[in-house]
Structure formats: C-alpha cells, structure tokens
Amino acid sequence: MEMVADILLVAGALGAGLYCFVLSRRLSRFTDLENGVGAAVAVLSAQVTDLQTTLETAQKTATHSSDSLEDLTSRAEDAAKRLELMVASMHDLPPASPKAGPPPPPAGPVFSRHAGGAG
Numbered sequence: 001m002e003m004v005a006d007i008l009l010v011a012g013a014l015g016a017g018l019y020c021f022v023l024s025r026r027l028s029r030f031t032d033l034e035n036g037v038g039a040a041v042a043v044l045s046a047q048v049t050d051l052q053t054t055l056e057t058a059q060k061t062a063t064h065s066s067d068s069l070e071d072l073t074s075r076a077e078d079a080a081k082r083l084e085l086m087v088a089s090m091h092d093l094p095p096a097s098p099k100a101g102p103p104p105p106p107a108g109p110v111f112s113r114h115a116g117g118a119g
Helices: 002-030 036-090
Strands: none
Touching: none
8 A cells, every 4th residue: 555655656746747847848938038928028128118218308309399389489479569569650650641642653664565566
C-alpha cells in the first residue's frame, strides 16, 4: 500500500513539474519584449510619451494663439472706436456748397471714337 502511495505521489509531482514547465514557457513567450504582450506594452508606452509631448506642444500653441487673438481683438475694437468718432465728426461738417460747380476738365488729351474709322 505504501508503494502505491509513493508511486502516485511521484506521478503527481512529475505532472505538477511538467505543468509548471509548460506554464513557464508560455509565460516567457507572453512577456517577450520582441513578440509578445511586452512588445505591445513597450510600443504603447512610447506612443503615450509621444502623445503627451504633442499635447503639451498643442497647449502651448493654443495659449499663444489665444493671447495673439486677444491682442488683435483689442486693437480692432480700438480702431472701430476711432472710426466711429471719425464718422460722427463727419456729420458735424457743413454740406458742400452748390456754388462750387462741376469739377474742372482733366488736363491732357481726351480720346474719343470717330464714326468713320477704317477697320
């Protein structure tokens, strides 16, 4: 009876050893940095780093653009105020006098078409 128990115990230990060996090989392939999930994790980590750098650059650019836009908007509002003042001051000017007459003719030759030209 002891002999049977010892044989079963040795068989169980050999089975557990074989199971551990197979599991070890699968796990080493699973975490391999060139082909397995380890490679995917390494690639994703590099991509996250690149995305963080890109995001920081985009945030800096957006901040700069926002500041520039605020400056331009302020300048445009100032220019609009000055134009409004100029237009308002134009209403205060007296109208042009009708005595001025038509503008003088332009100096220099005046070109016109003749009816009987050779074509």
